[in-house]
Amino acid sequence: MTVLATDPSWALLRPEPRPAVEVVATGTPEASILPAPVTTGASTLPAPAKPGAGTAASGTGTGTGSEAAGASTLPAPAAARPSDSDLEVIRIDPDPATPGGTTTIHAFVGNGGPDTTSSPFTVVITLPEGVSPEGPYFPSDCRVTGHGRVVRCVFGAGLREGRSATALIPVRLDPELPVGRLSGGSVTVRSADDRNEGNNRQLFDIRVVEAAADS
Template sequence: MERRSTGRRGSGGVGLVAVVAAGCAVAVLAAGPSWALRRPEPRPVVDVGATLVKPSNSDLEVVRIDPDPAPPGGSTTIHAFVGNGGPDTTASPFTVVVTLPEGVTPEEPFFPEDCEVFQNGHRVRCVFPAGLKSGRSATALVPVRLSPDLPLGPLQGGWVAVRSADDKDETNNRKPFEIRVVETTND
C-alpha cells in the first residue's frame, strides 16, 4: 500500500490532501483537531523510511495529568503523557497533539524539541518514533504562558490526544486537562 501526501509543513493542514492507494479511499483532510486523529480502515502498512512496516498490536492511551497551578501572566508546563498498554511495541511513529485553552499560549523550548505549534498557536504537535515498548510511556512537555487577564479558578478547554496507525483502541486516545489559575504568592 502506498500513502502520499501533499501540502506545506506548518500550514495547519489547510489544503492537505492524502491519497491512500491499493483499493482504499481518497480523502481530503481539512484543518481542525480531527485530521491528526483519524486513520483509514483497515490499518495500513506504514512507510518508515525505505521499509514498509506492518502496524503492531499496541494500545496507546493518554493519561490525564493536570499542570501545576499558575497565576495570571505566569507559566506552567503541560505534561502530555502517553502509555502503551501493549501487548506489542509500537512499530509506527505516533503523534501527540496538545490543544490549549483560550488565554494560554505555548512557549518554547518544547520536549521533544521538534514539536511544532500550529492552528494559530492553539495546538502543539509532537511526533515520537516507533519503538515504544509495552508498559512504557512517552511524555511531551509543552511550556505555556497564561494571559495576564485570566480570572482566578479552573481553566478548562485543554486536551491531549494521541494518534498512531498501531493503536487498536481509540476510546482512550483523548483526555482533558485543567489549569488552576491562582493568586501570586509573595514569599
C-alpha cells in the same frame, strides 16, 4: 508506569539514534591474475562494455531509460506493518499558575501492548483560551499550529508494552485571566498501530491562582 533507561522513553532521554547504514568504500583494484598472452600480438580479451552501449550481436545502439541511467533494479523496501498495540493518554493536570505566569503541560502517553509500537505516533496538545505555548519544548521538534493553540509532537517507533512517553509543553497564561479553574485543554495521541481509539484523548484543567503577596 516505570520507565527504564534501556527503553526509548522520551520522557527521560532522547530516542536512540537509528543504526547507521554501513558504507563500504571501493578499495584499490588488485593486480590482474590473468595469464600473460602467449603471443606478442594484441590482447584477445574483449574490451569492457561501455554503459548503455549495445553489442555487435544485438545490433542495438546506445541504451535508453533505466539502462542508460544505471537505475537500481532492487525492490523498494517494504513499510513496517502496524503492531498490535494500544496507546493511551493518561490525564495529568499541570501545576497551578498565576495570571501572566507559566506552567508546563505533561502530555503523558502509555503503551498497553501487547506489542512494541512499530510506527511513529503523534501527540497533539490543544490549549485552553488565554494560554500560549512558550518553548523550548520536549521533544525539541514539536510544532505549533492552530493559531498558536495546538502543539504537535512526533515520537518514533519502539515504545514497548508498559512503557510511556511524555511531551513537555511550557505555556504562559494571559495576564487578564481570572482566578479559578481554566478548562478546554486536551491531549490526543494518533498512530497507525493503535487498535483502541476509546482512550486516545484526555482533557486537562489549569488552576489559575492569585499571586503570593509580597512580604
